[in-house]
Amino acid sequence: LVVTPPQVGILGAGRIGEACLVVKGAPTVRRIVPLSLTFDHRVVTGGEAARFLHAVKADLECET
Numbered sequence: 001l002v003v004t005p006p007q008v009g010i011l012g013a014g015r016i017g018e019a020c021l022v023v024k025g026a027p028t029v030r031r032i033v034p035l036s037l038t039f040d041h042r043v044v045t046g047g048e049a050a051r052f053l054h055a056v057k058a059d060l061e062c063e064t
Contacts, residue, residue: 009039009049011056033060 003010014034021030035056039049 003038003040007040008043009037009052012036012038 012035014036016031016033018029019032020027021032022028023030035053037049037053
């Protein structure tokens, strides 16, 4: 991915799939989606990018 002005970042999402994960000590099948963030380091720091990805992850997660 190439970031061109006036963009400062691009968030890419992969295909949603299922995976077996350990949740609260028990194996559980959950839907997962890979995320990839590309950003311009001259405009955005690594900490800001990490906080952004954490917020996106929190918004996408759902407890069942």
